[in-house]
Amino acid sequence: MSRTRYWSVRNARWLKTLYASVEWLLIKANPLLQKIGYERLDRPFVRIEKMTKGVLLDSQSCGQCIVSFTGLSCPMNCPKAMRNGPCGGVRDDGTCEVKPDMKCVWVLAWEGNKRLSNDGYPIQVVQPPMDHRLIGHSAWLRELRLKTRDPAAASSDEI
Numbered sequence: 663m664s665r666t667r668y669w670s671v672r673n674a675r676w677l678k679t680l681y682a683s684v685e686w687l688l689i690k691a692n693p694l695l696q697k698i699g700y701e702r703l704d705r706p707f708v709r710i711e712k713m714t715k716g717v718l719l720d721s722q723s724c725g726q727c728i729v730s731f732t733g734l735s736c737p738m739n740c741p742k743a744m745r746n747g748p749c750g751g752v753r754d755d756g757t758c759e760v761k762p763d764m765k766c767v768w769v770l771a772w773e774g775n776k777r778l779s780n781d782g783y784p785i786q787v788v789q790p791p792m793d794h795r796l797i798g799h800s801a802w803l804r805e806l807r808l809k810t811r812d813p814a815a816a817s818s819d820e821i
């Protein structure tokens with residue numbers, strides 16, 4: 663899967679544009695999605711995310727996706743699950759301290775961010791700690807609820 667991960671980082675710019683279009687569609691469809699019920703839609707959305715983000719980005723379905731901040735490099739592929747920059751062990755050739763056969767996800771994140779530099783280097787945003795209760799839930803629906811100001815989305819207990 664790391665091959666698709668590398669490919670996605672190299673193609674971060676247009677993939678992010680594609681994602682923005684999907685997000686726009688979801689926002690338009692939100693009244694309908696709301697009627698169906700986010701809880702009911704969670705599982706089907708997770709399946710779709712696994713088929714798209716899972717394949718393209720090697721996304722690990724943490725339910726609180728931050729790849730738009732990390733140049734489309736999923737930080738959950740880091741063996742130490744670092745969500746705010748690399749550990750101190752990145753090798754000189756950019757590979758991972760723990761898994762030398764893969765590039766450090768944060769080296770990839772930096773490369774992806776350079777391709778998205780028109781967005782003002784979002785990699786600099788400090789990410790909150792991971793909420794383990796969201797693992798396995800739909801990140802897209804959560805993002806949609808946050809964007810459309812659904813107060814329930816602010817509380818992980820509601821998801």
Ligand code: SF4
Binds near residue numbers: 748
């Ligand atoms: S080198 Fe990079 S990918 Fe490997 S553990 Fe450290 S931060 Fe994670």
